[in-house]
Amino acid sequence: xxxxxxxxxxxxxxxxxxxxxxxxxxxxxxxxxxxxxxxxxxxxxxxxxxxxxxxxxxxxxxxxxxxxxxxxxxxxxxxxxxxxxxxxxxxxxxxxxxxxxxxxxxxxxxxxxxxxxxxxxxxxxxxxxxxxxxxxxxxxxxxxxxxxxxxxxxxxxxxxxxxxxxxxxxxxxxxxxxxxxxxxxxxxxxxxxxxxxxxxxxxxxxxxxxxxxxxxxxxxxxxxxxxxxxxxxxxxxxxxxxxxxxxxxxxxxxxxxxxxxxxxxxxxxxxxxxxxxxxxxxxxxxxxxxxxxxxxxxxxxxxxxxxxxxxxxxxxxxxxxxxxxxxxxxxxxxxxxxxxxxxxxxxxxxx
Amino acid sequence: xxxxxxxxxxxxxxxxxxxxxxxxxxxxxxxxxxxxxxxxxxxxxxxxxxxxxxxxxxxxxxxxxxxxxxxxxxxxxxxxxxxxxxxxxxxxxxxxxxxxxxxxxxxxxxxxxxxxxxxxxxxxxxxxxxxxxxxxxxxxxxxxxxxxxxxxxxxxxxxxxxxxxxxxxxxxxxxxxxxxxxxxxxxxxxxxxxxxxxxxxxxxxxxxxxxxxxxxxxxxxxxxxxxxxxxxxxxxxxxxxxxxx
Numbered sequence: 001x002x003x004x005x006x007x008x009x010x011x012x013x014x015x016x017x018x019x020x021x022x023x024x025x026x027x028x029x030x031x032x033x034x035x036x037x038x039x040x041x042x043x044x045x046x047x048x049x050x051x052x053x054x055x056x057x058x059x060x061x062x063x064x065x066x067x068x069x070x071x072x073x074x075x076x077x078x079x080x081x082x083x084x085x086x087x088x089x090x091x092x093x094x095x096x097x098x099x100x101x102x103x104x105x106x107x108x109x110x111x112x113x114x115x116x117x118x119x120x121x122x123x124x125x126x127x128x129x130x131x132x133x134x135x136x137x138x139x140x141x142x143x144x145x146x147x148x149x150x151x152x153x154x155x156x157x158x159x160x161x162x163x164x165x166x167x168x169x170x171x172x173x174x175x176x177x178x179x180x181x182x183x184x185x186x187x188x189x190x191x192x193x194x195x196x197x198x199x200x201x202x203x204x205x206x207x208x209x210x211x212x213x214x215x216x217x218x219x220x221x222x223x224x225x226x227x228x229x230x231x232x233x234x235x236x237x238x239x240x241x242x243x244x245x246x247x248x249x250x251x252x253x254x255x256x257x258x259x260x261x262x263x264x265x266x267x268x269x270x271x272x273x274x275x276x277x278x279x280x281x282x283x284x285x286x287x288x289x290x291x292x293x294x295x296x297x298x299x300x301x302x303x304x305x306x307x308x309x310x311x312x313x314x315x316x317x318x319x320x321x322x323x324x325x326x327x328x329x330x331x332x333x334x335x336x337x338x339x340x341x342x343x344x345x346x347x348x349x350x351x
Numbered sequence: 352x353x354x355x356x357x358x359x360x361x362x363x364x365x366x367x368x369x370x371x372x373x374x375x376x377x378x379x380x381x382x383x384x385x386x387x388x389x390x391x392x393x394x395x396x397x398x399x400x401x402x403x404x405x406x407x408x409x410x411x412x413x414x415x416x417x418x419x420x421x422x423x424x425x426x427x428x429x430x431x432x433x434x435x436x437x438x439x440x441x442x443x444x445x446x447x448x449x450x451x452x453x454x455x456x457x458x459x460x461x462x463x464x465x466x467x468x469x470x471x472x473x474x475x476x477x478x479x480x481x482x483x484x485x486x487x488x489x490x491x492x493x494x495x496x497x498x499x500x501x502x503x504x505x506x507x508x509x510x511x512x513x514x515x516x517x518x519x520x521x522x523x524x525x526x527x528x529x530x531x532x533x534x535x536x537x538x539x540x541x542x543x544x545x546x547x548x549x550x551x552x553x554x555x556x557x558x559x560x561x562x563x564x565x566x567x568x569x570x571x572x573x574x575x576x577x578x579x580x581x582x583x584x585x586x587x588x589x590x591x592x593x594x595x596x
Contacts (some may be wrong), residue, residue, distance in 0.1 A: 023432060049432045053425070054458035061422035061455070065398075065429020068416055073429070088419050194414045194430055196437050198393030206416040207408050 003174040008139050008164065009034035011175055012076060012102050015146040017042060018180060021100075022071035023049035025062035027081060030114050031166040032104035035076040056081035060088040060101075067097040068206055070193030072150050076102035078166070079120050080111055086125030089159050093129035094217070095206060098153035102146065102162045104169035107303070107332065115332050116166030118252055121279055121307035123161060128218065130226065132233055133161045133279035135251040139173035141277075144181055151184040156229055163279060165302060167253040235277035238286035244272025246345065247290055247297045249312050251276045254300045254333065261300075261338035267346045276308065287315035296345065300325040300338045359383035361392045363412045369403060372572025374562030374579075377529045378471055378538075379407055381560075382442070385543045386413070389550070391438045398427040400443040400452075403477040407442055421452025424459035427466045438549060440467040445486040446476045449511050456515070456557075463520030463554035467545045470511060473562040474583065481567030485509040488582055493567070508586065512559045516592035522554035524593040528561040530579040534589070541591070553595050561587055 006014070013035050016024070024039045036052060043050040049066070053059035059075050066073040077085065082103050092099060107117035123133060132152055136142040142164055149160040197203050241247065246269055250258040255275040262271045272294070274286045290297070297316055299309040306324035313322050325341040327333050358364075361383040369375040386392050395413040399405050401420035408415035418426035423441035431439040448456050448470050459466060475493055476482040483496040486508045490499040500508075516524040523545050527538035541558045548556035561583050563575035570578060 023429070025429065051428070051432065051462075054454055054461075057422065058425040058428075058455050058458060061419055061425035062429035062432070064418065064422075065416075065426035065431075066433045067429070068426070069396075069430045069433035071433045088422070091419060194396050194416055195434060196394050196396055196414055197412070199437075200414075203412060204414045204416075205408050206414075207405075 003176045005172050006139060006175045007034060007172045008142055008169040009104065010038045011139050011143045012146050012164070012169070013038035013042070014177065015143040015180065016074055016100070016150070017046055018177060019147045019150040020072055021048060021074050021150065023051070023066045023073045024075065025051050025053050025059040025066070025073070026075045026077065027053050027056045027059050029056075029078045029081045031106055031116070031169050032076045032078055032102070034169075035102065035104070056084040060085035063099050064088050064092055064097060067092065067099045068194045070190045070195060072154070074100040074102065076104065078104050078106045079108045082120055082123070086123075089131070090125035090127050090129055092159045093131050094127065096157040097159065098157050099159045100146065100149045100153055100162065101159060102164060105163060105165045114166070116170070116253065116302060117332065118165050118254060118302040119307065120163060130280050131159045131161060132156070132229060132281070133163055135277050135279055136162065136164055136168060137252055137255050137275060137277070139168065139171065140175050140179065142168055143175050143177065144179070147180045151187060152233060154187045155184060156225055157188065163252070165252050230281040233278060234281040234283050234285070236283035236286050237275040237277065238273060238289070240270060240272040241274070241286060241289045242291040243270055244291060244294050245269040246342070247272040247274060247294055248300065248342070249274040249276070249297055249308070250300045251279070251308060254302050257333070257335040257338055258300050260335050261342060264339050265342050265346060269346055269349065279308070279311070282311045282315065284315040287312065290319070294320055295349070296320055297322045298325055298342065298345070299323065300333060302333045303327060359387050361386040361412055362410055365409050367410060368406050370566040372563070372565045372575065373403070374473055374529050374560070374564070375403055375471060377535060378469065378560045378562060379410055381535070381539045381542055382469055383411065384539060385546055388543060389546055391546070391550070394436075395438045395440070396430055396434065398423045398430065398439065398441045400441065400447040402444040402447050404442045404444045404447065404471060405478070421447050421450070422455050423447065423452065424455040424464065424466065424468065428459060428462070428464050431464065431466050435465070438467070438546065440469065440546070440549070442469050443471070444477065445470070445472045445474065445484045449485045449509050456511070457518065460515050460518040460521040460555040460557070463522070465549050465552055465554060467549045468555075468557040469542060469545070470557055470559045471562045472511075472559055472587065473564040474508070475564050475567050477564045477567055481564070488586055510587060512557070512592050515557060520554050521557065521593055522595050523548040523556035525591045526559040526561065526587055526589050528579060528584055528589055529563070530561070530576045530584070548595055551595070559587075
């Protein structure tokens with residue numbers, strides 16, 4: 001198949017269909033509405049369950065049920081909806097139920113604004129847990145990551161979050177669906193699935209775990225599963241780190257702006273670049289490779305108070321100052337804001 | 352000698368952990384008997400709830416799952432949509448169904464979701480220690496209505512059967528009680544009919560079971576049965592609110 005022009009949100013839906021999604025449950029919210037609209041159109045023709053739910057709360061709990069039933073299942077939403085889903089996501093992380101959740105991020109806090117944003121980095125909820133979070137940087141990568149998210153979810157039996165900012169959801173770009181990653185082989189069976197005793201020949205009791213089972217469970221996750229995910233699924237793009245004077249670290253749409261900004265600035269200073277492609281596991285390695293000449297790390301993010309920057313600071317471990325570049329009173333961060341901030345720094349060094 | 356009573360086959364060989372005299376024991380037993388009677392144990396997937404009902408996954412010898420608080424109908428929907436040929440049912444208390452989970456139960460009925468719900472109404476939050484529920488009767492004392500439920504402060508108790516019966520997708524709605532042997536026999540019949548509604552693929556079905564909570568009501572089991580007869584049934588009339596052919 002040749003390259004076709006596709007809107008980001010529709011790419012999410014098409015990639016999910018190609019990954020063999022069995023069911024989608026979701027509630028309308030801007031800026032991700034083309035995801036359910038596309039699936040509502042296509043799933044009756046191509047197979048699978050599409051259901052518009054009464055709320056994100058109900059939607060994610062249907063996802064939980066369908067996942068428990070052994071299905072490949074997904075939902076999509078944006079920040080306010082993701083908040084409503086956190087209890088169930090946290091529970092699915094504990095119960096080890098696979099699912100794909102796509103967050104087409106808009107700006108908050110609260111109901112916020114419909115403008116694109118990078119603000120849901122710190123996926124939270126109650127309890128200590130981690131789930132893989134993928135950070136697509138363009139529409140092709142959005143297709144690839146949504147497709148692969150289903151395999152990652154099944155391989156480690158975990159919910160997986162794809163964090164796509166509103167810009168990516170709403171933009172059209174060429175995409176080639178022949179370039180999707182290979183389907184992973186030897187994915188584990190789901191012997192725990194809810195399917196009735198008659199179908200499996202044994203009984204499944206899928207419950208909240210209390211007391212000792214809980215600590216045994218979380219211990220196993222921390223000591224067995226987490227290291228595997230960190231070793232196998234950490235992703236990033238990086239260049240120019242060893243002799244960099246300044247490093248710019250950014251993900252998603254702001255990474256594209258940052259690349260443009262670095263090109264634009266005329267200076268003798270050398271810029272290195274890091275683009276995390278997973279928020280968890282966070283790629284510490286490229287930050288450890290930053291050479292001794294580096295004097296500063298900049299983190300442009302489309303938000304007011306930096307979020308990724310905290311992970312960057314942990315990775316940099318105090319070796320150099322880390323600065324936030326973000327939204328201004330005039331609106332969401334754009335390339336000019338990054339250029340201005342970097343130029344101010346460059347000129348400051350020159351003095 | 353013939354067997355006149357035996358433990359339901361759909362129950363695991365585990366002792367109930369409900370309080371002595373609790374209505375949950377009767378209701379759980381009734382559902383298990385119905386599952387036996389209909390011969391659907393091997394096809395059944397049980398969705399419990401958060402609250403005392405959350406203990407029953409240990410008791411039902413079927414696939415069982417505890418969902419999030421109030422979301423049993425949503426979780427059951429997810430399971431049923433993947434396994435449309437299986438029998439999927441929820442077991443929910445009044446805090447779960449009539450308070451935090453009102454949206455999910457209303458919309459499961461609204462979609463005509465082909466699931467069965469057994470709703471245990473004992474007018475209180477049992478597991479958390481006897482707080483006021485939306486079903487608590489006016490004047491009834493609980494730990495969060497220590498002077499008695501005051502209508503001017505928090506309204507009159509909600510009647511879920513009447514409410515759900517107005518929804519097109521609900522095909523069978525009945526309210527039963529367990530205060531007398533006759534009512535218990537009737538309750539079993541209604542629970543059976545609610546499962547048959549699903550087996551026929553008609554739509555949503557619910558049986559509201561008026562129950563007791565001797566521990567949190569501060570009564571003996573006998574007193575609590577009498578309280579159910581004298582105080583609950585007059586406010587929550589028994590009967591079939593929606594039926595199918």
